[in-house]
Amino acid sequence: MSTVTQGGPSLPQERRVVTEIPGPKSREMFARKQAAVPPGIGTTLPVFVTHAGGGVVVDADGNSLIDFGSGIAVTNAGNAAPRVVERVQRQVANFTHTCFMITPYESYVRVAEKLNELTPGDHDKRTFLLNSGAEAVENAVKVARHATGRQAVVVFDHGYHGRTLLTMSLTAKNMPYKQGFGPFAPEVYRVPLAYPFRWPSGPENCAEEAAAQAIDQINKQIGAENVAAVLIEPIAGEGGFIEPAKGFLPRIAEFCKTNGIVFIADEVQTGFARTGHLFACEDEGVVPDIIVTAKGIAGGLPLAAVTGRAEILDRVHVGGLGGTYGGNPLACEAALGVLETIEADDLVGRARRIGEVMLPRLRAIAEKTPIVGDVRGRGAMIAIELVVPGTKEPHPTAAGEIAKRCHAEGLLVLTAGTYGNVLRFLPPLVMPDHLLEEGLAILEKVISEI
Template identity: 80%
Template sequence: MSIEHDAGARTGQDQPTGGPALPQRRHLVTEIPGPRSRELLARKRSAVPPGIGTTLPVFVTRAGGGVLVDADGNSLIDFGSGIAVTTVGNAAPRVVERVRRQAGEFTHTCFMVTPYESYVEVCERLNALTPGDHEKRSFLVNSGAEAVENAVKVARHATGRQAVVTFDHGYHGRTLLTMTLTAKNMPYKHRFGPFAPEVYRMPMAYPFRWPTGPENCAEEAAAQVVDAITKQIGAENVAAIVIEPIQGEGGFIEPPRGFLPALVSFARDNGIVFIADEVQTGFARTGRMFACEDEGIVPDIICTAKGIAGGLPLAAVTGRAELLDAVHVGGLGGTYGGNPLACEAALAVFDTIEAEDLTGRARRIGEIMLPRLRTLAERHPMVGDVRGRGAMVAIELVRPGTKDPDPAVTGEIARRCHADGLVVLTAGTYGNVLRFLPPLAMPEQLLEEGLSILEKAISSV
């Protein structure tokens, strides 16, 4: 089988960031997946447990800008960014250079044994970049789940309280505690219990599905949360409120304006630590450095990961100095936390975001995507909702004339996009959301072509 698609071969020299000289075009030469990827998939099945799923079984050999190149030579448009990780582009030049240089110096000492400057510099940059002008401290770990778990540890230690409040549709990780904080059973929690104690789930402000309409959502949802905490837990027993400013795996649910500030105000009034999980929303993804900034929210603790280090494993906990300083020596840390290669990558990411105005680039991506998706929704009643901010955008698929979720159609649209060379991700508690996370390095012509492929897939279902 031979399929040829070539929409303007731009080289890496005129893409905003990304791998050098990697043509920025969609180019299909085999079916998806091709024969070499199928061979590798067979090897995966015999070596890797099936619990490690794969969205699209093409095995990547190169990536950069807005494309992924697979083992069969196909070049696919990337609307996933490795789930919001390669925000600055895959193999971004500054990241490559700093990591390559560091690898020649040393790869590990363990910061808790013999420290190094890059760890300290990353923490200094995070303290300066995150919302709020109060004195802050940061420490580094390996993953978003580890960051959230450590943030809860800090909140419990500092307050002397145990209860943690989380929200419907939230996703915070796969460790015991973060799996407990996560709302969705399948595939994240099914048969993995018993779960961690003293975790309480509250209703999320979900405008598309709010019973009395989106115009009432912020006020009513906040009132329900406050009432439930007061009656069921007691505010004086709550160590932390943990929430994503825009929910990720839950379906890119963007709470209406006013909901998050109401939660922050309640937390402040009751000595509760407000923890913002910005693992997916952080580092220019939403058109600001952090999504909290959109409503001027200043978290007590902010958790970051994914986009922080251009693809290398790194995460961080940044918070008020008095909270983090309260923990005894040795109470925080980990062998690999703040690996020197990942620290150098993070410093390169910070520089790239600033030098190339990637927050502005994210806003531009939203300006392109959202109007086209809203026009698509007007033509296709299966598109029940279009939402998002910056380069974090989603559509929710429903049975026409209702708000009943339609995960089957969602999966079919994703499959047709994949077959046509566009990588898209599904999400949502009901499995009926297509989420789009293009690298901020993506050239506009690729973004437009990707949207055309999506339109074709929806029209053909």
């Protein structure tokens, strides 16, 4: 059995179920959680983790679960990846904080330089660092409004951008993200997304018709001259891993360019090798004016970034950007370790390999299982959409039951989707092949039982 180094003892890369899941120790801790933490902080699987790495998470009861979640696309380069651990341990002994706006440090600058180099486009860029994806999205919108002198922001059906006031306003799905939390921020407008599986006239017409409808709504209902930014996820994450029909993103980007609108790509979930490209925009050669990143950037330490055209970001006055913890030195070192790991271990290629294994297996399951309506995704960002057999009616009950049974078998999977009927798979890019195959076998078994 292969192992993975976790900055200490090696962690066996095996599925091991020694108690019911969750086990007694996890149930005890979950009771404490319920007494100490508000119920609004939900839990997908109430096992309390003690170790994680490679393709597994190990809980307090000694169960070792196959990880098809990566902390929601955060541990792309592995949990406690050796290069990350080494850099963070060295940094924490030197200093933990000075505030980059007070007395700066080199690691922040190095992260900015790397993102300016690696993100799509060869134009002059600037990067500043923040704490979370939502904070980065807010700042990207803020910069776009400042640079253009306009107020309107256009977003898309099924989009998810965060839980703060503005990012809730930008997010499409009401429950659980927006319910009861209004009123929301003004000057936010929503247009159709090219959703091939659910496009009324079929996937072959989806890109052209969706783009035409979106552009028509912008022109008629807002006025292109009033739009500061168009914000989109290159693959809609929480909305159900919806990959817009080919041609849709380039058409929207070109409309933005023609009308002086800042095109913002929210790559919080798709970035850092997850989709088989370093950034998902690269699949169709789309070059955003601003790209927002977080999640996989620092292997689990809180870090996010806004990277954009210098002529846009340089317009903001001194003091207009920043934050106390943004670009924390520990998180910056972690990010440098993640970028080193992606390059040294060819995690872009590894993501493609994971997709080459998963997609055919899942499509084979779909062919013999009418409950699976669609299989989609790129690289190691894969999903299946569950429907009532013989229809396209969403089947969230089936998604929840399949997830529950997978968890009991020792396979961690996540649900998603506007209708709650999507199973999404985000294995760490360092997951060994035998665990990937074993996880797929469990999934096939569970779906056949449903």
